[in-house]
Amino acid sequence: MQVLAQVIFGVIFLIANYFMVKNILRIRKTILLGKDVSIEASSQRWKNVILIAFGQKKMFKKPLPALLHLFVYLGFLIVNLEMIEIIVDGFFGTHRVLFPLLGSLYSFCINTFEFFAAAVIVACLVFLIRRNLIKVPRFSGVEMTSKPIVDANLILVVEILLMVAFLSMNACDYLLQQAGHEHYTSVGRFFISSSLSPLFAGLSSEALVFIERFCWWFHIIGVLAFANYVFMESKHLHIFLAFVNTYFARTEPAGKLQSMESVTREVKLMLNIPVETTETTTEPGRFGAKEVNDLSWKNILDAFSCTECGRCTQQCPANLTGKKLSPRKIMMDTRRRAQDMMKGIESQGKEFSDGKSLLGDYISEGEIMACTTCNACVEACPVLINPVDIIVQLRQYKVMEESQAPASWNMMFSNVENNFAPWKFSPSDRFNWVQKLD
Numbered sequence: 001m002q003v004l005a006q007v008i009f010g011v012i013f014l015i016a017n018y019f020m021v022k023n024i025l026r027i028r029k030t031i032l033l034g035k036d037v038s039i040e041a042s043s044q045r046w047k048n049v050i051l052i053a054f055g056q057k058k059m060f061k062k063p064l065p066a067l068l069h070l071f072v073y074l075g076f077l078i079v080n081l082e083m084i085e086i087i088v089d090g091f092f093g094t095h096r097v098l099f100p101l102l103g104s105l106y107s108f109c110i111n112t113f114e115f116f117a118a119a120v121i122v123a124c125l126v127f128l129i130r131r132n133l134i135k136v137p138r139f140s141g142v143e144m145t146s147k148p149i150v151d152a153n154l155i156l157v158v159e160i161l162l163m164v165a166f167l168s169m170n171a172c173d174y175l176l177q178q179a180g181h182e183h184y185t186s187v188g189r190f191f192i193s194s195s196l197s198p199l200f201a202g203l204s205s206e207a208l209v210f211i212e213r214f215c216w217w218f219h220i221i222g223v224l225a226f227a228n229y230v231f232m233e234s235k236h237l238h239i240f241l242a243f244v245n246t247y248f249a250r251t252e253p254a255g256k257l258q259s260m261e262s263v264t265r266e267v268k269l270m271l272n273i274p275v276e277t278t279e280t281t282t283e284p285g286r287f288g289a290k291e292v293n294d295l296s297w298k299n300i301l302d303a304f305s306c307t308e309c310g311r312c313t314q315q316c317p318a319n320l321t322g323k324k325l326s327p328r329k330i331m332m333d334t335r336r337r338a339q340d341m342m343k344g345i346e347s348q349g350k351e352f353s354d355g356k357s358l359l360g361d362y363i364s365e366g367e368i369m370a371c372t373t374c375n376a377c378v379e380a381c382p383v384l385i386n387p388v389d390i391i392v393q394l395r396q397y398k399v400m401e402e403s404q405a406p407a408s409w410n411m412m413f414s415n416v417e418n419n420f421a422p423w424k425f426s427p428s429d430r431f432n433w434v435q436k437l438d
């Protein structure tokens, strides 16, 4: 029986990991649909990872949700250390294999895991209440269709169930230790689970063993299923990608717009400014971006790192004044288009075409033209996502390839072209006002 359990465990573990690796590689392939950009390494990038991804610095603008999120995040990292022991026990048919190695430290570790498991339960319950009963405004919006809403709720419920299983397993284990049941090594009392043990008192040894084993299997299968789900299409990918994304995030000032190399070169030539020989002379395939693969891999990585928290949309002045623009929707649509394109490439090959494009079928002109490029969304994002970079590239396509700028902008463009300024004065007239001075 024990050997059969070990074999079943091994098969489940290997299958789950096979699919997880397959999904990770698929996400990588989808992100790399974007154009190549080189991002230089710097110490600032590591600082961002430590402060913003690990330290969750930007979350603490609102301390209470930040603290609850920190509990869930630490709980996820810390409680899953218990998985090391569960996996070793599963493969070798042992029970609490780390106890003899860690001695008294073992009790400290499990007590810490239990504290965070209880904190995760409380935090997830509060999050469910905020989403579904209090209905915090930033969790709604045109892009928050049933799929993202179910995704967010499902993960919270699963996390609660996993933590309840973990605590129940330890509570039954404690009672079985007390009863001197063979196989249940005496490892002592853990504060939270032993406090829960009266809930199971009075059950027979067989029933306790059944519940303990059920919770053990539920916990391991649940964690493996959770990991697979996250690497499919869930917003919870941010648990992992937040670290990668903060590393690769822009370190230049947010307001600095990326100029197009080929256009810069032409302007320099026009103005007789020396052009560096290293500057590219090749024609760009397309000005700006119409399709998701016109964007860079970093833009697509941004989209996959989005937590759908809505902090960007909550701060967006265009959204607040009733315009169609929601930076969260820009990121969600970019991810959806990248996923659709990947599915198409897998079924039809590299020449895939479904007659759709990111601009037009997923993101509308009205949305991108409403952006003021104020960067409030970038400032608000807890994982350093940059929706403006995508919006600007989509606009560049609209203006430079389709010549479809709003009429009010065309005047400004011709002023810049003729007067080197957005105003309707020639450079020689610019200082006429001086003549009116005494």
Ligand code: SF4
Pocket: 312, 315, 316, 317, 318, 319, 325, 326, 327, 370, 371, 372, 373, 374, 375, 376, 377, 378, 387, 388
């Ligand atoms: S930069 Fe654009 S999308 Fe971002 S907050 Fe400002 S107006 Fe909204």
Ligand code: SF4
Pocket: 305, 306, 307, 308, 309, 310, 311, 312, 313, 327, 328, 331, 380, 381, 382, 383, 385, 387
């Ligand atoms: S872009 Fe950032 S702030 Fe906006 S929803 Fe995604 S994670 Fe939240």
